[in-house]
Amino acid sequence: MAYDPADLKLPAWLLGLLDRVVRMHLPLTPRWRLGFTRPGIIFVAGLSGIWAAAFYSGNNLLYLCGAMLLSLMLAALLQGANLLRRLPMPVLPVLQAGETRVLHQTIPLPTPVVCSGVVAVTCAVGGELLHLSARCHGHELRWDARLRPDRRGLFVAREMLLSSAAPLGLFVLGCRRSVAIEVLVLPVPVAWLQADGSGDEAGGFSGDEWHDLRAYVAGDSPSRIHWRRAQGEPLSWAVKRFSAADERQVKARLRVDLRLPPGMQVSAFEQLIGQVWFWVKQHGGECDIPGSGQPAELIIGEDYFDLADAAQYQLALRTIAGATPAQQPPAGSDGLLLSLVEAD
Amino acid sequence: MARGVTELRELRVERLTLAVLLCGVVSLALSDFVNPLYWSLPVCAALLRLWRGPSLALTEMQASLVGWAGFIWVVVEVLLGRALVIAFTDFMLILAFAVVVEAATARNHLHRMLVGLFLLLAAAVLTDTMFYALPLLAMAWFLWRASACLYGLGWPGGDLPAAPARQDIPAVLLVVALAVALFVAMPRFEFHSLMSPMQPRMETSGFSDSVQLGDFARKLDTRVVMRIEAAGHSLHTQKQFRRLIANRYWRGATLSQFTGKGWQKGGGIRFRQQAGDIKLSAGDGISVAVYREASDHGYILWPDGLLELKDLPESVRVDDTGAITFVRAPQRRLRLLMDIGKSHTRSLPMRPPRRLESDTSHIPVQLKQWVQRVGGTGAAADRLARIAAELKSWRYDLNATVDSAHPLLSFLQNKRGHCELYATTLALAARELGLPSRVINGYYRGEWNDAGGFLLLRQLHAHSWAEVWLDGQWQRMDATPSARWQLSYLRFPAADQLWEMAKLSWYRYVLEFSAVDRLGLVDQLWQWLKRLVPWLLGGTLAVSLIWICYRGALKRLQLALLEHGRLWPLLDRWLKQRGVCRLPHQPLRTLPVPDGISPERWSQFVHQWEMQAYGAGASWRRRDLKRHLGALLQRG
Structure with missing residues (x-):
């Protein structure tokens, strides 16, 4: 906040009192709440003084001043409410549990926003709160967020809490909006080695030009890591695939048995799903570039997905995110089987 | 670049808060009780400051000393017999001078707005001229602009760009309309005090003992x-x-x-x-x-x-x-x-x-x-x-x-x-x-x-x-x-x-807007409305008829001017027919593939939809959407 009564060097007790009032939010309707910023409290206190003087004196010029300031407040509230009511909802990217995803999304708006402002948005997703920030100005809306969900799931945010002090920075208007924003949170990928997977690439080096990237797996040679794209945690690193290695690849198929044996903990099931996601990342490419990886098929339970197909890749991600233990064995008969159930 | 933008914005804030303060000074200058020497001080200083920019400034300590000197001077004035209200106003004007010449900081901006408001309120007691409405209106405008400008400063992602003045015009018009409505509607009480507007007594001859x-x-x-x-x-x-x-x-x-x-x-x-x-x-x-x-x-x-x-x-x-x-x-x-x-x-x-x-x-x-x-x-x-x-x-x-x-x-x-x-x-x-x-x-x-x-x-x-x-x-x-x-x-x-x-x-x-006048005003409005009712009814009927007659043509015109948001109902209806129910604001990419549609085509359709929705491609009209939906249903 650019202007703050703290700048007036007010005594600490008064600032403490202001902060207490700042924390209060008056319910206007079941969905709307009104709070004050520190300058807003000073504004309202001054306004109350003016009205008291006007009522006492009957001085109509004081009435006029009071009416002007009160209407300034009402107009600001109306504009703020309008902004919150009409704010377009964000399109959230696919998230991964335990991973921080930084969101910078700029959306051009067909009609300009009523006023410039910053809106703080909070939504509950699977028992966690996601915090986003929207900067609106003219024909542009920019979403900024650092999203770090902890739990896997296919969630739908039904309600969003929006709050903003726009346009004057005097009042904080809060609003609950019913929405239906689907949030896809994939599991933490669990690295696992397989015979025809990434492990065989770790040792040898053939060919001199890479043509593709895959996810990093523990044990990969550091010389194959694409260091320019290596940011954040190792699981998000990319490893170069060379043509020679690619030639040896065959169309991969993974069958996932979603049955959870009695007595086994759910964490084992989560591990299994993490392994599936790991496999999909390896064979399906980056989650933002579906279908860019090698040809692969995934069978989860009774559902079949061709990961080379963008739409099916998306559906596969949804299925992985929302997977729950099943009763039936997986469809199909060949390919690599990933299961918690002991073989008969 | 960003630094330049911030400096420009701070300069704008500086000017706007000065304008708020000047509105207060001008309103007080309208009073016959205020010595022109006092109000011309902050006015001249503000004009100089606007001309020379923020470089012409005293430190906070120096400005504070000016304020204290003004306070002592006003105490002397009171001791010499100046009326307390007038002396207080003199002090406010000296304070306004100190605030104008003070270095531009966040605190200084706040000082300016507060002092400007105080001066406006003091003027409400010390003058009753019709010209008072002008600084009042100007202050509503500048206060709005200055507050919005200050609000946009210092956000983590950088300052919000200053809105053009024309963007604030509807808001200020709304403020004026609301102020008029509130002024008429607020109840009046009859407590008499010293805070009623004053005017100098006119000198006459012949009306004495x-x-x-x-x-x-x-x-x-x-x-x-x-x-x-x-x-x-x-x-x-x-x-x-x-x-x-x-x-x-x-x-x-x-x-x-x-x-x-x-x-x-x-x-x-x-x-x-x-x-x-x-x-x-x-x-x-x-x-x-x-x-x-x-x-x-x-x-x-x-x-x-x-x-x-x-x-x-x-x-x-x-x-x-x-x-x-x-x-x-x-x-x-x-x-x-x-x-x-x-x-x-x-x-x-x-x-x-x-x-x-x-x-x-x-x-x-x-x-x-x-x-x-x-x-x-x-x-x-x-x-x-x-x-x-x-x-x-x-x-x-x-x-x-x-x-x-x-x-x-x-x-x-x-x-x-x-x-x-x-x-x-x-x-x-x-x-x-x-x-x-x-x-x-x-x-x-x-x-x-x-x-x-x-x-x-x-x-x-x-x-x-x-x-x-x-x-x-x-x-x-x-x-x-x-x-x-x-x-x-x-x-x-x-x-x-x-x-x-x-x-x-x-x-x-x-x-002197009394309850009688308020009732009279409401009554006049009512009479006016009653006179207008036949015209209003006739007009409404005529407009309705025209609307019905030209509905088809208007609809076609609307279709031609359809924006993206108008396509959603059609798309939602089409999706519902194919077993997919979309919630409000739910993006297409999160929906399952509709019945009878190839996933590949659906994915392509969603991509094209988003391209046009976010301005990357040409906007669709209703017939474009129908064509795309038709293409989705085609076999092969």
Whole structure:
């Protein structure tokens, strides 16, 4: 906040009192709440003084001043409410549990926003709160967020809490909006080695030009890591695939048995799903570039997905995110089987 | 680049907060009580600052010292006898100067806005001019802009770009409309205090207990003394009201004792009346509202046929010579409500003459001889009528020389003078003829304002006439030649009428906006609405018919102008037919593939949809969407 009564060097007790009032939010309707910023409290206190003087004196010029300031407040509230009511909802990217995803999304708006402002948005997703920030100005809306969900799931945010002090920075208007924003949170990928997977690439080096990237797996040679794209945690690193290695690849198929044996903990099931996601990342490419990886098929339970197909890749991600233990064995008969159930 | 943008924005904030402060200073400069030296200080400093930029600044400590010096100076002023309210205002203006020259910081911006608001509020008490609305409106605009600009500073992702001024115009118009609605709707309470708007008292002559001949009304002073308009729900038309109110004498001071060089009040039995209503006479009349400017005298000027004074805001004295005065001369403009009878008959009961009203001891010998000569013989009343006729034939001259030692002698010699000399001569002639008499100072006729439909009394309408005890009652005798009322005094009468109408509207609908006026305003609106209802109904019907007739064409036009948001209902309907229910605001990419659609095509469709929705491709119209949906259903 650019202007703050703290700048007036007010005594600490008064600032403490202001902060207490700042924390209060008056319910206007079941969905709307009104709070004050520190300058807003000073504004309202001054306004109350003016009205008291006007009522006492009957001085109509004081009435006029009071009416002007009160209407300034009402107009600001109306504009703020309008902004919150009409704010377009964000399109959230696919998230991964335990991973921080930084969101910078700029959306051009067909009609300009009523006023410039910053809106703080909070939504509950699977028992966690996601915090986003929207900067609106003219024909542009920019979403900024650092999203770090902890739990896997296919969630739908039904309600969003929006709050903003726009346009004057005097009042904080809060609003609950019913929405239906689907949030896809994939599991933490669990690295696992397989015979025809990434492990065989770790040792040898053939060919001199890479043509593709895959996810990093523990044990990969550091010389194959694409260091320019290596940011954040190792699981998000990319490893170069060379043509020679690619030639040896065959169309991969993974069958996932979603049955959870009695007595086994759910964490084992989560591990299994993490392994599936790991496999999909390896064979399906980056989650933002579906279908860019090698040809692969995934069978989860009774559902079949061709990961080379963008739409099916998306559906596969949804299925992985929302997977729950099943009763039936997986469809199909060949390919690599990933299961918690002991073989008969 | 970002630094440049921030600096530009800070410069804008600097200018806007200065503008807020200046609005406060200007509003206070409108007050007659504020010394121009004090308000010109911050104005000059602000202009310099705007010219030279923020580089022209004192440190906070230096500005603080200026503020303290101002405080000490104002304390000295109070000790020297300056009114506390005015001294406080002086201090606020010195403080405004200190804040203007202080270095631009966040605190300084806050100081400027707060001081500007305080000055505006102080001006609400120290002035009542119509021009007050201008800084008030300007402050609403600048306060909005400055607050919005300050709000946009210092956000984590960088400052918000400043909105263009035209973007704020709807908001400020909304503020003005809401302010007007709130001003009309808020309840009024009748507590009187020092915080009512003040105006300087107008200096007058002739309205005191002692008047020297030659002092009274010697020039054509166009300052307005009173404005009189019909009050309440009067059924009278302007024409009727004009006929009723025109050509009335407005009585002020009653002067009974002649001293040789002037007149004195000469006593009277006074009775004090508290604030409230004073019923003087019974009968039907019209209600008028009299807007009395603050004057240096306490006389209530009342017209012939006064029936009742209503809702007097302050205590008054009423004496048996027909003078009604406030106990203390009011410091501000007052709205007095009066009921006036349709006839011009006198309403206030007056006592019979006393000895001092027959006193001839100070009448000059030359005047006595002149009376004998001009009056001739016969009954006293007839002789007095002849004298009055003789006086009326003389010349009215405001600039006639009046010998302060012998004012009446020079008047008799020159046969020219102003109304006071005519009234005095006639009154003394009546006494010489054995008829008790006295002189009344007040106003006569006035000026009708066609634009606003009200009567206006200016200082130049001040008049003096005589009252003579005839046939058992006090009778008015006015010997002033009628040429008096044909003097021209206004350069631009049409513009002046409009200006006075605007001022009266300001007084009526802003300064004295009472519950009666509010009801009247609502009633007027209601009447206006009732008159308009047939037109509104007819218009609505016509528009509906046109709408129905051209609905098809309009629909086609709408289809041509369809924006992206209008496509959603069509798409949602299509999705529902294929087993997919989309929630509001749910993006397409999160939906399952609709029944009977190839996932590959669906994915392609979603991609194209998003491209056009976010402006990367050409916007779809309704037929484009239908074409794409049709393509989705095609086999192969």
